[in-house]
Each structure stands twice: as C-alpha cells, then as structure tokens.
Amino acid sequence: MNKIPNRQAICQVLMERAATDKDIVVLCSDSRGSASLTPFANTFPEQFVEVGIAEQNLVSIAAGLAKCGKKPFAASPACFLSTRSYEQAKVDCAYSNTNVTLVGISGGISYGSLGMSHHSAQDIAAMSAIPNMRVYLPSDRFQTAKLIEALLEDEKPAYLRVGRNAVEDIYSEENTPFVMDKATVLAEGTDVLIVACGEMVKPAYDAVGLLKDEGISAGLLDMYCVKPLDKEGVIQAAGKAKMVLTVEEHAPFGGLGSMVSQVVGSECPRKVINMALPDAPVISGTSREVFDYYGLNAAGIAERVRKEL
Amino acid sequence: MDEIRELKVLSYELRKKVVEMIVAGKGGHIGGDMSVMDILVALYFKEMNIGPENQDDGNRDRFVMSKGHSVEAYYAVLARKGFFPMDEVISQFSKFGTPYIGHPNNKLPGIEMNSGSLGHGLPVCVGMALAGKMDGKDYRVYTVMGDGELAEGSVWEGAMAAGHYKLDNLCAVVDRNRLQISGGTEEVMSHDSQEERWYSFGWNVISVDGNDIGQLVHAFEIAKGYKGKPTVVIANTVKGCGSAVMENKASWHHKVPTQEEMEQIMKDLEERKVALL
Numbered sequence: 001m002n003k004i005p006n007r008q009a010i011c012q013v014l015m016e017r018a019a020t021d022k023d024i025v026v027l028c029s030d031s032r033g034s035a036s037l038t039p040f041a042n043t044f045p046e047q048f049v050e051v052g053i054a055e056q057n058l059v060s061i062a063a064g065l066a067k068c069g070k071k072p073f074a075a076s077p078a079c080f081l082s083t084r085s086y087e088q089a090k091v092d093c094a095y096s097n098t099n100v101t102l103v104g105i106s107g108g109i110s111y112g113s114l115g116m117s118h119h120s121a122q123d124i125a126a127m128s129a130i131p132n133m134r135v136y137l138p139s140d141r142f143q144t145a146k147l148i149e150a151l152l153e154d155e156k157p158a159y160l161r162v163g164r165n166a167v168e169d170i171y172s173e174e175n176t177p178f179v180m181d182k183a184t185v186l187a188e189g190t191d192v193l194i195v196a197c198g199e200m201v202k203p204a205y206d207a208v209g210l211l212k213d214e215g216i217s218a219g220l221l222d223m224y225c226v227k228p229l230d231k232e233g234v235i236q237a238a239g240k241a242k243m244v245l246t247v248e249e250h251a252p253f254g255g256l257g258s259m260v261s262q263v264v265g266s267e268c269p270r271k272v273i274n275m276a277l278p279d280a281p282v283i284s285g286t287s288r289e290v291f292d293y294y295g296l297n298a299a300g301i302a303e304r305v306r307k308e309l
Numbered sequence: 310m311d312e313i314r315e316l317k318v319l320s321y322e323l324r325k326k327v328v329e330m331i332v333a334g335k336g337g338h339i340g341g342d343m344s345v346m347d348i349l350v351a352l353y354f355k356e357m358n359i360g361p362e363n364q365d366d367g368n369r370d371r372f373v374m375s376k377g378h379s380v381e382a383y384y385a386v387l388a389r390k391g392f393f394p395m396d397e398v399i400s401q402f403s404k405f406g407t408p409y410i411g412h413p414n415n416k417l418p419g420i421e422m423n424s425g426s427l428g429h430g431l432p433v434c435v436g437m438a439l440a441g442k443m444d445g446k447d448y449r450v451y452t453v454m455g456d457g458e459l460a461e462g463s464v465w466e467g468a469m470a471a472g473h474y475k476l477d478n479l480c481a482v483v484d485r486n487r488l489q490i491s492g493g494t495e496e497v498m499s500h501d502s503q504e505e506r507w508y509s510f511g512w513n514v515i516s517v518d519g520n521d522i523g524q525l526v527h528a529f530e531i532a533k534g535y536k537g538k539p540t541v542v543i544a545n546t547v548k549g550c551g552s553a554v555m556e557n558k559a560s561w562h563h564k565v566p567t568q569e570e571m572e573q574i575m576k577d578l579e580e581r582k583v584a585l586l
Contacts, residue, residue, distance in 0.1 A: 022443075025443070046443065047443070049439060051470055052469070052473075054466040054469070054470070056428075056432065056462075056463045056466055057432045057463065057466035057469075057470055060432030060463065060467065061432055061436035061439065061467075061470065062436060063422070063433050063436060064434060064435060064436020064437040064438075064439070064440065065436040065437070066436070067371075067440075068371070068440035068441065069440065070440050070443070087426055087429075088429065088432075091424070091425070091426050091429055092422070092423075092433055095423045096422045096423040097415070
C-alpha cells in the first residue's frame, strides 16, 4: 500500500525543479506542514514565502509575484483557498491572467471529523465558474507529479486539489499515461462509462474489476482535468456505452457530474447518474468511513451500476 | 516655469479630460478622480520610470491602481503618457464593447493588473516587491488606495506582510479625501489616526497635502531613500478637487455633471490653471 500522499509528490517535483529554476516560488499560509512543503521551505528559503494565516493575502501576493515573472505555487487547505480567497482567485489570478497555481490541500472531506468548515465539497463548482480558471483533481501520486510538470510548462492560472491521505497507486513510475487536458482511459466498456476524478478514481477502477467478474462491461475515464473537461474523451467513450455514471468527492451540484451531464445531454444523450456527497453537512469520520457511508467505494459504485443498468 | 508648477498645470488639464470622458461616457467616479489626480501626475510624470517605451522592461517601476473606480483619472494620465490616444479613450469610455471599461484592465497597455474590487492592490504589490527583492532588482512598486477602501481587511493583511518583510521598495499612497459613497469616512467607519495605524504595522508614514504636487514629490523622494520599511504616503486630499461645484460633496462620488454644471466645472478648472501661470 502506497504511503506517499499526492501533496508529497507535489513537493518532490517542485524541489527537483526549483534547484535549477529560481523563479519557482512556494507560498504557504501557516500550512507548510499540512502541505508537505516543509522540505521545500528548508531547502529553498529564498524561494519560499510565508504569509501567516491569511489566505486572501496568499493569493494576491502570489499574483504579484507571477506578474513579475515568478512561478508561484500557493498552497493552503482547499476549504479556505477555494472560498476565503475566492475573489482573489477570480480577480488577481483569473481575470488578471497571472501564472499562479493554487494548490488546495486536504481537499474534499479529507478533514473528515473537523466539520463542514474544513470540507471543500464546493471547490470544483466555485473554481470552474471563474472564466480563465482551470481545475484539476489528480488521482494518484504519479499523475500528480505529471500534472505539476505540465503546469510548470504554461503560464496560465490553475486550481488543483489533492487529498490529505495517501491513496493507492493507479499508475506507476514506468507507466503513467498523461496528456495535458485529456482524460486517461483506464478501461473501455460497452455497458457503462464511469467518469471519476481525484480520490474517486481508485474505487471506480476497482468497481470496474468487480463488474467485469459479473460480465458487465464498464469503461472508466480518469478525468483529472475537470476544467477544461475533456469533452471529446467523454463523447467518444460515452458513445460506446448504454449509460454514464460519474463519481466525485464533491457536492452534487456544479461538479464533475454536472459538467459530464451537460456534455452527454447535448452530444450523445443517454442516462447519466451522478454519485457525489450529499447536499448536507457530511457525517463525521475518516475519509474511508465517510466514503463507505455514502457508498463512494468500489462496492457502492458497482452496486449503483447494477441497479441502474 | 518650474517643473512642479508645470505638473500642477498638467493636473488641471487632465482633470478637464476626465470631465469630458465622464460626460461622453455618461458615468464615472468623478469625485475620486479629482482628488487622486495630483497623486497620479506626481507618480507618472516625476517619480516612476514607467512609459510606453519601457513597458516590457523588467526594471520598470510597477504601479497598481487599487482604487480602480478612479479609472477615468488613470486613463487620462496613461493617455497623456502615450499608452493610448486621448481622443479614443474619451470617445469610447464606457461604450458598448469598449476596452475602456469602468475599472482598469490589463488588456490595455500600461495597466499591470485588473482591479475594481477594493483591497487587492496592496497585497498584489507586496508580491511584486518581494519578486524585486528576490531578483535583486531595484525597481520600485507603487499603489494608490482610497480611504474608504481601508475598511477591507485584505488591505491590512497586505500591510502586515509588507511590514514583516521590510519591503522598502514598496510605497503605498492613501487618497485621504474623507468621503465615500455613503458620506464621511469617519461616520461610515473610523480610519483615524492613519499615522498611528500604519506605523503600528511597521511602516514609515509621511502625511502631506495630497493636492500639492510639490509635497507629494518630496514625500516620494523621502520614501525612495528610506531603508528597512515600506512607506505609506497619507495624501490628504479634497474630493472633487478643482471646482466648488464638486468639492467635499459625497453626492459627487459617482455623478455625471449636467451641461450647466460641466460648464462651471470647466471654468473653475481653467481659472485654477491660469492662476498658476
């Protein structure tokens, strides 16, 4: 079982690159430990900015740095980053078009027992609604590393969300197919297409295996690029299946399910089922306990497919 | 005529352009435009090394118009600097499909950052100043805020960080005209004492008559030489400065003058200009 959380993969890539790229700057809001960025701060103190517990400041300062040629990565818990500094993300990053990467750590319900203040089940909806803001939810540590490398290649704003806990590997050191802004096809199927992002990709992947054993042919897209959504990928894969099922660690509105439904509804109409967290304060517990409770696990996904087919 | 006096004359000329712009565009934050004009003229025509000729130079000074609603004054100054034609901005301001919208946007040359929502400029400038320090560049960073804007908490987050990082390459200006849309700033939300507030955040504080370009220039020169702290210039200004029709009247925060009012304002501006000659 992998013990390296995605946030740690981010730190590794940034440290590798910062050694030769002095324009890479990491900013934290008293969050360097939570973000696994302490090694970066210790190794590259000249490329690290601490702003204290001030998320609005975090994002605006990052925008100012970017405007002067820096490549800032602003890391803070996704719950605060996506709502407390929402306007800074909108105006200073997206509207002013600055090269800022907003890194939402401990995303979704990672802080399961800390209550709704610490959950970020609305970040996809919020960030996606901003023109010129991209939204990424990588699934495992290998894909996270590829994504960070890709983000270092362009000069546009982006928001990415990673969870707090280590997730099981889907890809590997040798085999991580990755094309920027294209979903990764993890399985092809004719009965159902499952589209998942972030931490939901692994249970969806396992569900595909369970269904296969029962003779149900399920396709799976790892839609780490929630915005810009890989529409062609959805249309192509959905066209082969009888129905589509989306799975996400997010509120039921405005997230992956809403976006995939829009595409399928207009381009290749068929039934779309959205599996998500409820439109209510989420029950307390570890991520695993919470996911199990809402059926956001392999068994729950497989069962929903069986029921809907 | 000495240089400062020339700038004062220019400031009145540009105020007239603002009035034309607002009348043609049928809208605008005229009161703040008039109070901030001398600050912008001092910065753009005396202090900062910013112009169309060096807009891509990494060593240019950086400016963010945090009180973005005073965009008409900003446009007039940028047009006079040669970033875009004055006639074009006057005729197109606020019109359908125009790039000259009611708040600064960086699709236009000369504008670094989009603003409009208050309390963003100072924290953005903290990032710009930090970048300058990291790169060992000697450009300076300037922002102008309104006094009503100081109620935004994000201003003080930025102030805190600038003090903490001792950003002596950063100079903030407060256009202290003491009026905002609902009335007097001290009635809406107290901001006195400005000097004590900024000092307590680790800033060097200079208070001047913000409609006196000579005093402003002197303050900016002191700021340039001050090491170890960012400087804030509390520019005590008159809202609507330039004509008794508008001066110190909150109702002129956002207002289009009538034909009669416009004629009187233009006459007053011309008289004050001529008095300098």
